[in-house]
Amino acid sequence: MFVRVKMLAALLLTLAACKGSRPADATAAGDGGTPGPKKDETVSLNGAGATFPYPLYSKWISEYNKLNPNVKINYQSIGSGGGIRQIIAGTVDFGATDAPMKGDESKQAPSKLLHIPATIGAVVIAYNVPEVTGTLRLAPEALVEIYAGKIRNWNDPKIKADNPNAKLPAKEISVVYRTDGSGTTSVFTDYLSKISPEWRAKVGAGKSVDFPLGLGAKGNEGVTGQVKTSPYTIGYIERAYASQNKLPMIEIRNKAGKFVAPSTEAMSAAAASVEMPDELFVSLSNADGDAAYPITSYSYLLLYENAKDPVKGAALARYVWWGLHDGQKFSKALDYAPIPDKVLSKVEAQLKALRSGDKKLLSGS
Amino acid sequence: MLTRFGREVNWGDFVFRRATALVATFVIGALGAMAVAMVMGSWESIAKFGCSFLISSVWDPVRDIYGALPFIYGTLASSLLALAFAVPVSLGVAIFLSELAPAWLRAPVGFLVELLAAVPSVVYGLWGIFVLAPWLRESVEPRLGRWLGFLPFFQGPQHGFGLLAGGIILAIMITPTISSVSREVLRAVPSALREGALGLGATPWEAVRVAVLPLARSGLVGATILGLGRALGETMAITMVIGNRAEISASLFAPSYTMASVIANEFTEATGRLYLSSLAEVGLLLFVVTVLLNIVARLLVWRVGRLPLEGRL
Numbered sequence: 001m002f003v004r005v006k007m008l009a010a011l012l013l014t015l016a017a018c019k020g021s022r023p024a025d026a027t028a029a030g031d032g033g034t035p036g037p038k039k040d041e042t043v044s045l046n047g048a049g050a051t052f053p054y055p056l057y058s059k060w061i062s063e064y065n066k067l068n069p070n071v072k073i074n075y076q077s078i079g080s081g082g083g084i085r086q087i088i089a090g091t092v093d094f095g096a097t098d099a100p101m102k103g104d105e106s107k108q109a110p111s112k113l114l115h116i117p118a119t120i121g122a123v124v125i126a127y128n129v130p131e132v133t134g135t136l137r138l139a140p141e142a143l144v145e146i147y148a149g150k151i152r153n154w155n156d157p158k159i160k161a162d163n164p165n166a167k168l169p170a171k172e173i174s175v176v177y178r179t180d181g182s183g184t185t186s187v188f189t190d191y192l193s194k195i196s197p198e199w200r201a202k203v204g205a206g207k208s209v210d211f212p213l214g215l216g217a218k219g220n221e222g223v224t225g226q227v228k229t230s231p232y233t234i235g236y237i238e239r240a241y242a243s244q245n246k247l248p249m250i251e252i253r254n255k256a257g258k259f260v261a262p263s264t265e266a267m268s269a270a271a272a273s274v275e276m277p278d279e280l281f282v283s284l285s286n287a288d289g290d291a292a293y294p295i296t297s298y299s300y301l302l303l304y305e306n307a308k309d310p311v312k313g314a315a316l317a318r319y320v321w322w323g324l325h326d327g328q329k330f331s332k333a334l335d336y337a338p339i340p341d342k343v344l345s346k347v348e349a350q351l352k353a354l355r356s357g358d359k360k361l362l363s364g365s
Numbered sequence: 366m367l368t369r370f371g372r373e374v375n376w377g378d379f380v381f382r383r384a385t386a387l388v389a390t391f392v393i394g395a396l397g398a399m400a401v402a403m404v405m406g407s408w409e410s411i412a413k414f415g416c417s418f419l420i421s422s423v424w425d426p427v428r429d430i431y432g433a434l435p436f437i438y439g440t441l442a443s444s445l446l447a448l449a450f451a452v453p454v455s456l457g458v459a460i461f462l463s464e465l466a467p468a469w470l471r472a473p474v475g476f477l478v479e480l481l482a483a484v485p486s487v488v489y490g491l492w493g494i495f496v497l498a499p500w501l502r503e504s505v506e507p508r509l510g511r512w513l514g515f516l517p518f519f520q521g522p523q524h525g526f527g528l529l530a531g532g533i534i535l536a537i538m539i540t541p542t543i544s545s546v547s548r549e550v551l552r553a554v555p556s557a558l559r560e561g562a563l564g565l566g567a568t569p570w571e572a573v574r575v576a577v578l579p580l581a582r583s584g585l586v587g588a589t590i591l592g593l594g595r596a597l598g599e600t601m602a603i604t605m606v607i608g609n610r611a612e613i614s615a616s617l618f619a620p621s622y623t624m625a626s627v628i629a630n631e632f633t634e635a636t637g638r639l640y641l642s643s644l645a646e647v648g649l650l651l652f653v654v655t656v657l658l659n660i661v662a663r664l665l666v667w668r669v670g671r672l673p674l675e676g677r678l
Contacts, residue, residue, distance in 0.1 A: 079633035105636055174524060179609035179626075181426075181634025204427035207634045215526050215620050216609030218630060225494040230502065230525065 043315040044072040049083020049096030052183050052238055053119050053299040055334050057096070060327045064319055071315050080183050081207065087113065087302045093316055095302035098183020099190075099207065100281035112305040114354075115281040116320060116347060117298040119328075120271050120337040123188045124262045124295070126227045126247040127234045129154055131169045137162040137251045137259045140286075140294065144196040146173055146234060148203075149213040154232060162253070169232070176226045176235035179216025181207040187297040188236045191285035236295075240335035254294045255286050266293035267337035276343045280350060296337075303354065310356035317354045317361040324351075400652065407646035409639055418646060424611040426631070431643035433650055435611040439528070439621035440654065443603060444596040446532030446617070451540045452589055458540070459547035459588075464559075464573050475548065482541035490605030493534050498525035498606055501533075506618055517615040524608065529617040531607035535599055539592035546591055550584030551577060583670035590662035597655055600625040624651040 047057075054077035061073045078086075080097035087095030088109045100115055125143065127136060138146075142158045145151040151158055155168040178185045186207045193200035203209050217223040223235040224245050239262050242249050251259040260266045273289035274282055284296040301320060307313025324347055328338035339347070354361040404411075410418065414431060421432020458478055462471050502525030513519045554577045562572035578585075600623075608620020609630065624647050635641050 081634035081636045084636055102636070172522065174522075179604075180630040181632075183634075206427040207636075208426040208631050210423070210425040210427070210611070214610070215524055216622075216630075217526075218604050218609070222494070222605060225491075226498075226526070229495055229499050 041311070042070045042072065043312055044074065045094065045312060045316050045319065046074050046076075046092045047083075047094040047096060047301075048076040048078050048086045048092045049302070050080045050098045050183055050299055051077040052098050052121055053096065053336070055240065056119055056327075056330060056336050057323075059330045059334065060319075060323045063327070063330070064322055067322075068319075071319060073319060079181065080186075081181060083302065087304075090308075093312055094320075096300065097302060098297060098299050099186040100300060101302070109304075114303050114305050114350060115279065116301040116303060116324070116350065117276075117280060117339060117343060118301045118320075118323060119299050119331060120267050120284070120296060120339065121187075121299055121335070122239045122262045122267045122293055122296045122337075123184055123191075123236050124239045124242045125234060125236050125250040125252065126224070126242045127250060128227050128231055128247070129169065129171075130231050131167045132163075132248075134163075134166060135248060135251055135261070136166060137253070139253045140191075140195040143250075143252065144192050144199050147175060147177075147192060147211065147214070148196075148199060149175075162259075171232045174230060174233040175211075175214030176217050176223050176233055177211045177214050178219070178223055178236070179208075180218050182219075183207065183297070183299070184220065184236065184238055185209065187285065188295060190283055190297075191295045194283075194286045238335070243335055252294055254290075254292050255288055256290045256292070258290050260291065260293045262293045262295075264332050264335070264337040266291055267296045268340060270294070270296040271298070271337065271343065272340045276346055278346070280347060305354060307354065307356040307361060310359055310361070313354065313356045314361045317351060321348075321351055321362065324348075400649075403645055403649040403652060407642050407649050409642035410646040413639065414643075418643070419650075422611065422613060424627070426635070426637075426640055429637065429639050431639075431646075433624070433643075433647050435613050436622050436624040436627050436647060437650060437654065438613045439531075439607065440597060440623040440625070440651070442528055442621065443531040443535055443607065443623060444593055446528065447535030447539055447596045448589065448593055450532060450536035451543055451592060454536075455540050455543035455547060455588075455592070456585065458544040459551055460573055462544075463548050463551035464577065465569060475545070478541050479545055480541075481537065482545075486538065486599060486602040487605075489534055489538060489602040493530060493602060493606035497533060498530050501525045501530055505529075510618075518617050521614065521616040521618050523618050524620065526606055526608040526620060527616075527618050528607065528621045531603045531621065531623075532617070534602050534606055535596045538599060538602060539595050542595055543588045543592040546588035547581075547585050550581045550588060553584070554580045582672065583666045586662070586666050586669050590659070590666070593658065593662070594655065597651070597658070598625060600629045604629060624648075624654075 054075070057075050061075060064071065064073065080099060083095035083097050084101055084105055086092045088105070090110065096118070101113065106113060125138070129136070138159065139162055142151060142162070145158065152172055153170060154173055155170045160168055186205060189203065189205040189209050193205040203212065215226065217226045217235070220237045220241045223237050224241045224247065227233045227235045227247055228245060249262055251261045254260050269289050270284045270287035270292035273287045273292050274284055276282055281298065281300060284298060286294045287296065303316065303320065307316070324339060324344060331338045352360070352362050410431065414421070418431065418433055419437070420434055422434050423430050423432045424435065462475050466474065502523055506523035506525065506529070509519045510523060558576040558580065559572050562576040563569070567575060603623055604626040607623065607626065609622050609626060610620035611622050612619065614621070628644055628648055632644050635644055
């Protein structure tokens with residue numbers, strides 16, 4: 001609910017900012033040092049895609065509009081799949097997705113689409129066991145077995161092993177999953193597939209998968225609602241929903257063997273430990289590093305490398321540049337982690353290569 | 366017929382006739398266009414899976430294998446369950462409001478019942494998550510399981526979320542539709558029949574049973590069908606409580622899934638042509654099921670309307 005209020009506030013701010021008079025010369029990005037040209041004309045940019053980074057993107061849009069009232073950005077959080085479909089069809093200027101595009105999806109695009117990692121989020125395992133007062137810990141194998149239906153009760157020895165002092169009741173575990181296709185499910189099942197070859201073979205990873213058992217709830221808010229109201233339930237949700245609803249989150253044992261809580265620092269640690277390849281997308285789940293939270297993921301913006309409209313393309317490139325620099329400071333308050341510096345330098349190189357025809361969009365031509 | 370254009374010029378009538386005909390054609394055209402668009406959209410899936418789409422219970426987007434049987438079952442089961450709850454209540458409300466209630470009570474109670482129809486379905490859904498499902502889990506399902514657990518309908522784990530919760534939510538949502546239409550149907554029965562029955566010494570119950578209900582029968586069936594139509598198409602509220610599992614189970618406690626729900630849940634994030642095509646085919650099936658049920662309903666109304674009208678005491 002709180003996220004909704006924030007979104008509404010951001011929306012109102014955007015609207016209020018729209019009404020304000022236009023300063024003579026709007027400055028583009030701040031410290032980022034955008035090399036791009038300044039424009040007086042009004043540009044409107046449309047984007048669509050992932051719901052998961054929506055609170056952050058809508059904050060970016062409202063803040064950016066304060067600095068650049070001549071750039072009007074509209075982002076519709078219609079879901080990653082919709083974002084991919086719309087950017088391929090060319091009905092929006094930028095897309096956004098949690099899971100990187102698959103090979104056959106990229107092939108459908110008329111020209112090269114770039115993934116720009118824009119923020120980092122985590123999927124947390126929330127639970128409701130009234131008897132347990134401390135924080136529960138789980139080994140990744142135990143998590144897989146709970147979702148595969150092999151561990152059925154809360155007092156199973158495999159759960160007890162990592163929680164020797166917790167009062168675990170002899171109650172059946174009620175498993176909840178996201179029933180609507182979502183990046184959250186994709187990140188979570190990608191992690192389970194990495195942990196368990198059996199999960200990978202029988203269920204696999206994706207935005208919608210055929211879970212072996214459990215109840216399906218609609219949206220993060222639906223899973224949050226079920227975990228909150230039903231005792232002995234376990235469910236996976238985005239971190240923001242768990243922290244705003246004060247649901248306890250499981251500490252998961254990472255690849256280095258440490259139990260880690262899903263803090264923004266642990267998310268950054270996961271991103272820092274994974275080498276970013278040149279195509280700028282990579283899975284962060286089950287990352288190395290002592291402090292890394294294992295169910296972490298980038299969320300991406302999708303841009304055409306060769307923009308059809310040079311004016312719109314330049315405005316978009318400057319906005320994305322701003323988001324990746326100045327915009328990152330809004331991350332933590334909204335439960336996201338900022339992009340690590342060494343990844344940022346790679347993204348900068350990619351953004352500087354954006355062009356329209358043979359004209360570079362950010363080179364200050 | 367005397368005002369037909371050309372013989373007796375009446376522009377107003379001419380324009381009116383043409384305009385209404387155009388609107389009527391538009392509705393038929395839109396229906397046809399929808400059917401064509403859905404068949405085209407789902408062609409890939411129809412070609413790939415054929416009949417197995419209708420009888421397979423596997424819905425696995427990761428492996429691109431799709432079967433819609435659990436959704437068909439869930440849609441029909443939840444809607445019929447809703448009718449089982451809603452029809453007796455709605456008829457009771459309608460009979461009370463049209464025959465028995467004192468005049469000063471009719472308007473406010475009728476208004477309140479119809480107000481139920483104005484509540485947005487997402488509000489019903491939230492109520493379902495936070496009130497109905499916990500209540501079912503804590504109080505209702507354990508008792509049903511204890512007393513009626515020998516029946517397959519009341520076995521299995523009790524989550525609160527499931528077919529039973531879905532049926533109850535739908536029942537509440539369709540009660541105003543059925544009861545307000547039924548009330549109008551009962552009101553349309555001429556008062557002379559009631560007065561006649563009462564004058565012959567019938568009790569109010571006997572008057573309703575003998576004089577009013579037989580005449581209203583086909584209208585009441587029609588009201589029920591309207592409610593069923595709403596239940597079949599309802600998406601948001603039922604998605605929030607039915608548990609959304611593509612499985613077929615006899616138990617009312619078990620989670621289930623409806624055709625409208627799976628489209629709403631998965632369409633926004635679906636990528637891949639076969640996946641989208643299969644979702645479109647689920648939409649086509651929902652369309653077909655709705656049309657078939659409406660045909661059955663028409664036949665039923667027609668059949669009931671031709672039954673002999675006599676009532677016995």
